[in-house]
Amino acid sequence: MDLENQARIKELGEKHGAENLVAILGSSDPDCAELAAETVTVGDPTYAGPLTGVQLGLPVYHVMEPDIKDQVDEKVYEEQVAMMEMVLEVDALIDAVKGIREQHSKL
Amino acid sequence: MHDPVVKSAAYVLAHVPNMAFEFGTTQDVERQKDPESTYLAKFSDHLRTFEQVIGYAPFQTYIGNMHPDKLATIPRPWYEGDKVEAKRHGRYGEIMPEDEFFAWLRLVDAFELVLLEEQFLNELRPRLEKNPIMNEADLEKIGSGRSGEEIQKLVDEKTAAPLKLGDRLVGCVRRAHEVDATLTAHVIAENTASKASGAIALRHLLDKTDIDPKDIDYIIECSEEACGDMNQRGGGNFAKAIGEFGNCANATGSDTRGFCAAPVHAMVLAAGLVKSGIFKNVVVVAGGSTAKLGMNGKDHVKKGMPILEDVIGSFAILISENDGENPVIRTDSLGKHTIGSGSSPQAVMQALVADPLRRLGLTMEDVDKYSVEMQVPEITEPAGAGDVPTANYKMIAALAVMKKQMERSQIPDFVTRHGMPGFAPTQGHIPSGVPFVGHARDLILEGEMSRAMIIGKGSLFLGRMTNLFDGISFLMEPNPGLSEGDEIDESAVRKLIADALRQVSEGLAQSQD
Numbered sequence: 001m002d003l004e005n006q007a008r009i010k011e012l013g014e015k016h017g018a019e020n021l022v023a024i025l026g027s028s029d030p031d032c033a034e035l036a037a038e039t040v041t042v043g044d045p046t047y048a049g050p051l052t053g054v055q056l057g058l059p060v061y062h063v064m065e066p067d068i069k070d071q072v073d074e075k076v077y078e079e080q081v082a083m084m085e086m087v088l089e090v091d092a093l094i095d096a097v098k099g100i101r102e103q104h105s106k107l
Numbered sequence: 108m109h110d111p112v113v114k115s116a117a118y119v120l121a122h123v124p125n126m127a128f129e130f131g132t133t134q135d136v137e138r139q140k141d142p143e144s145t146y147l148a149k150f151s152d153h154l155r156t157f158e159q160v161i162g163y164a165p166f167q168t169y170i171g172n173m174h175p176d177k178l179a180t181i182p183r184p185w186y187e188g189d190k191v192e193a194k195r196h197g198r199y200g201e202i203m204p205e206d207e208f209f210a211w212l213r214l215v216d217a218f219e220l221v222l223l224e225e226q227f228l229n230e231l232r233p234r235l236e237k238n239p240i241m242n243e244a245d246l247e248k249i250g251s252g253r254s255g256e257e258i259q260k261l262v263d264e265k266t267a268a269p270l271k272l273g274d275r276l277v278g279c280v281r282r283a284h285e286v287d288a289t290l291t292a293h294v295i296a297e298n299t300a301s302k303a304s305g306a307i308a309l310r311h312l313l314d315k316t317d318i319d320p321k322d323i324d325y326i327i328e329c330s331e332e333a334c335g336d337m338n339q340r341g342g343g344n345f346a347k348a349i350g351e352f353g354n355c356a357n358a359t360g361s362d363t364r365g366f367c368a369a370p371v372h373a374m375v376l377a378a379g380l381v382k383s384g385i386f387k388n389v390v391v392v393a394g395g396s397t398a399k400l401g402m403n404g405k406d407h408v409k410k411g412m413p414i415l416e417d418v419i420g421s422f423a424i425l426i427s428e429n430d431g432e433n434p435v436i437r438t439d440s441l442g443k444h445t446i447g448s449g450s451s452p453q454a455v456m457q458a459l460v461a462d463p464l465r466r467l468g469l470t471m472e473d474v475d476k477y478s479v480e481m482q483v484p485e486i487t488e489p490a491g492a493g494d495v496p497t498a499n500y501k502m503i504a505a506l507a508v509m510k511k512q513m514e515r516s517q518i519p520d521f522v523t524r525h526g527m528p529g530f531a532p533t534q535g536h537i538p539s540g541v542p543f544v545g546h547a548r549d550l551i552l553e554g555e556m557s558r559a560m561i562i563g564k565g566s567l568f569l570g571r572m573t574n575l576f577d578g579i580s581f582l583m584e585p586n587p588g589l590s591e592g593d594e595i596d597e598s599a600v601r602k603l604i605a606d607a608l609r610q611v612s613e614g615l616a617q618s619q620d
Contacts (some may be wrong), residue, residue, distance in 0.1 A: 028498070029615045083453040086505035086515060087498065 001039045006018040009040060010082030013056050018106075022065040023060040024068060028088055033057045033062060040106035053095035064090050109429035111381035112586060114388075115398045116425070116545035119200040120171050120418040120532065121208040121304055122161075124154040125271045127400035130296055132400050138204045141260050146405055151273075151409060155186075157204045159583060160418065162193030165483045168530035169420070170197030171545055175527035183280030184485055186413050199545045200311040202418070206231055207238065208540050209270050209278055211303040211450075212296075213249050215352055220295050222261070223270070223278035224253030240310040251514040262539050268292035282330045297397050298347070300333045302345060304421035305394030306352035312390065312423035323425075324386035326350045329373035330393040331535050349392055366570075367480065367539040368577045369393070370422075371563025374541070375579055378436040387428045395419035395534045402533060403490040420537035424544055431589040434551040440582035442562075450576040457508050459562050459580045467582075471507035474525065474582070475556045478543035480564060481531045494620035495548045500526035500561075547583050559583045566613075 012021060015050040040058045044051040054098060063070050064085055069077060071075035128134050128150055137144050160166060164185045167573065168178045172194055181190050196200055205212075210231060213221045228251060235241055235249070258279045262266035267279035280299060283290035305328065313320050328346035335342030346360030363373045370393055372524035377389035405415045429435065442463035448454050464471065477500065484494035504521040507513050515523065540563040550556035564578040 029493055035491075051591050080449075080451045080453060083502060083505045083509055085458065086449075086508060087501040088517065 001036045001044065001049065001051075003049040006039060006044060006051040008048040009058075010050045010054060013054075013058075018056045018058055019089065021058050022054075023058045025060065025062050027062070027093065028084070033093050033095040034100060036060075037100035038104070041100055041106075043067070057104060059105045060097055060101050061067060062086070062093050065094050065097070108382060108384075110435040111378045112429055112433035112435050112493075113544060113548045114314055114318070114425040114427040114430070114433050115130065115584060116548060117200045117308050117315065118171065118197075118542065118545060119302065119311060119421045120160075120166055120454070121211075121298075121355035121395070121421075121493045122155075122206070123205045123208055123397070123400065123416050124414070124417045125205060125273070125421075126296075126300065126397055127154075127404075127414065129269060130293065130300075130397035131400035131402065131404070131416070132398045133404050135293075137405075140238035140601060141143070147373075147407055149408050150404065150414070153404075153412070153415045155415075155417055158193055159186075159413070161202045161236060162189055162191060165189050165528070165530040165613050166202060166532075166582050167197065169542060171199035171549075172197040173548075175530055175543070175546060178530055179342055179528050184412075186415060186485065187357045188566065194350065194552065200308060200547075203307065203420075207234060207270060208300075208303065208419075210235055210249055211307060212270070212280070212299050213278070213474075214245055215306050215348075216299055216302045217348075218283060220281045220283055221299060222253045222258055222267070222275070224255050224258055226255070227272075227277040228252040228579050230372045231278060234574075240314050241443075242464070242597050247312075249313065260464060265383070266292065267561075268296045270296075270583050279348045284336070287389075289335060289337050289340050298334045298345075300397045300419060303346055304396065305330065305345065305349040305392045305421045305423070306424040308394070308421040309353040309355075309390065309392050312392075312425060316425055316443055318388065318425070318427075320354040321357050323350070323355040323358040323390055325377075325380060325389045325536070326355065326358050327373040327377055327389065328360065328362045328393060329364070329369035329391060329536060331364070331366060331369070332363075332394070335352060337428050339437060339604050341362055345394070346392070347392070350390070353390075355390070360390075365563075365577060366565035366567060366578055367536050368563040368565030369536050370539055370541040371561055371579050371581070374426065374561070375441060377424075377580070378438055380439065381426055381428055382438050384428075389426045390423055391426065392423040393422075394421045395537055399534050403492075406490040407486075410489045412489060413484075415467060415483065416533055418530045418534075419601045420534040422462070422537065422541055424541065428587060429586070432552075432586055434548050434583050436583045438583055440579035441578075442578075444564075444576060444578035446575060449615065450575075452502055452570040453506070455532065455564065455576055456502050459564070459578045460503055461506055461510060461559065463580065470504055471510070471521075472512065474558050474560045475501055476543065476547065476550075476559045477525055478540050478547065478561045479529075479558060480540075481527075481529045482533045482541045483507055483529045483531065494529070496526060496529040497522060502546075509607050519592065539565070544583070551585050554585075557585060557598050578589060 267281040270278035280296040282292040326346040333341035341364040444457040479499035500522040504518040529541040543596035562580040
């Protein structure tokens with residue numbers, strides 16, 4: 001995950017408390033989604049960014065997971081995400097993020 | 108008024124594995140962090156030879172020896188085995204070896220900042236003499252070289268960046284100022300490489316086009332480099348600096364920037380300048396980037412692959428007034444990602460593809476080929492970025508499904524028919540839309556294709572000035588011909604203006620009387 005984004009997530013965690021945050025990913029690749037999910041739960045696995053060793057344990061979802069999709073205004077989802085839903089491997093993306101969530105999300 | 112035409116296009120690659128090690132940012136950052144890094148130690152084991160690079164099918168496609176659809180039939184990985192005939196020269200340009208590229212660095216250097224070793228130049232000269240785009244004056248300018256001791260001393264003092272071939276130091280690029288961070292040896296090498304590769308592409312363009320270089324009116328350079336000093340970091344002007352090496356004595360020019368989208372922006376600007384009648388012949392040119400060499404090298408090494416980002420890419424395209432023959436740039440077909448468009452992939456594709464087609468009463472199916480970000484997929488896939496062109500084609504197809512222009516089950520077929528495999532190096536602006544312009548011109552002229560959409564996209568956030576995305580697109584189509592009626596109209600307008608001016612001058616003369 002981009003180092004700047006890591007810094008922002010870390011800062012948000014400190015400001016609001018990890019228990020008040022949810023991470024929603026938009027990654028297009030399952031491997032990248034898994035890495036990002038790991039980063040916001042057990043810390044940066046590449047040991048390069050500000051979240052190295054920081055175990056936020058955030059509940060992490062992909063934007064295309066039904067739990068999230070169902071909460072978004074249908075029209076907004078249609079405008080912003082529907083096209084990519086046809087393009088990406090949605091099941092693989094969900095499995096990648098869900099795997100990490102079930103293992104490492106604290107909340 | 109007639110639309111402008113794409114009169115000619117040239118594409119060039121320079122195979123520079125040693126520059127990749129020295130000037131690529133991935134390697135440079137690694138060296139600063141850990142000079143003993145295992146990645147750097149393994150780097151040279153993963154480099155390709157020049158023969159392997161000219162035998163690389165995507166690059167043969169880039170320089171015009173193979174159609175992108177033919178590339179699609181060649182089994183991957185393309186970097187393994189001898190899959191195509193290795194030719195240095197192509198229909199659109201050439202793939203130049205590193206030693207000859209060093210000579211071009213010296214040739215385009217205006218301030219004695221590039222020094223080459225005399226023995227190296229003696230060995231190289233017979234080959235330089237054979238290159239048809241190099242002339243007597245060039246060889247004289249390159250000169251006889253400097254002593255190895257002088258070059259070694261400058262490199263040891265760290266006032267110059269080394270130019271090496273393996274372990275052999277054959278030259279260096281000196282810094283242009285003692286303290287100015289925009290004129291360090293590294294920056295000067297980066298900018299000179301961009302200028303040189305652009306100049307080589309311009310030479311090829313003029314060499315194969317039936318035009319007097321003195322008839323070029325304007326040059327737009329559209330790379331991602333910045334030249335200037337600490338008081339004007341991106342002052343420019345690469346365009347004129349490059350034009351000097353094309354003998355374009357009557358041209359002026361300027362640089363257009365827009366990250367990866369800049370080449371398509373530049374083509375649109377050129378089309379506008381020509382269509383308006385301001386200029387008749389405008390060249391759009393861009394040199395390549397040393398910074399991006401080996402950008403994904405760590406992933407290539409990790410996966411046991413050769414380092415595939417070992418070439419600098421460049422191109423030059425001539426946009427001219429309508430000749431009744433060459434394919435036109437339809438100036439009513441522009442798609443633009445506006446400040447208000449939104450940056451989701453869907454919003455971007457809507458603005459660049461769906462909106463302009465709808466305006467013209469066309470469907471996604473009506474465009475034969477879309478030229479998107481044409482990066483070679485096997486360069487980006489190991490780094491997790493996927494097959495970028497294919498992802499773009501899927502997005503266009505998915506948008507067509509959303510517009511009810513086709514069924515979801517037709518997406519794979521649409522991708523095959525309207526897409527093509529990526530064949531350009533990951534040099535930022537170089538793969539963005541423009542690599543297909545040469546092929547599209549030829550296919551339209553041969554009657555094999557009737558419509559191509561050229562799309563440029565750019566990620567502006569990298570400069571930390573805005574989070575906006577960017578993109579622009581246009582259609583290329585067959586020339587509808589210059590109708591007789593249009594010619595009469597134009598001459599009638601000219602006569603009308605001449606008559607009006609005569610009347611004004613007569614009126615003025617009478618009032619003075």
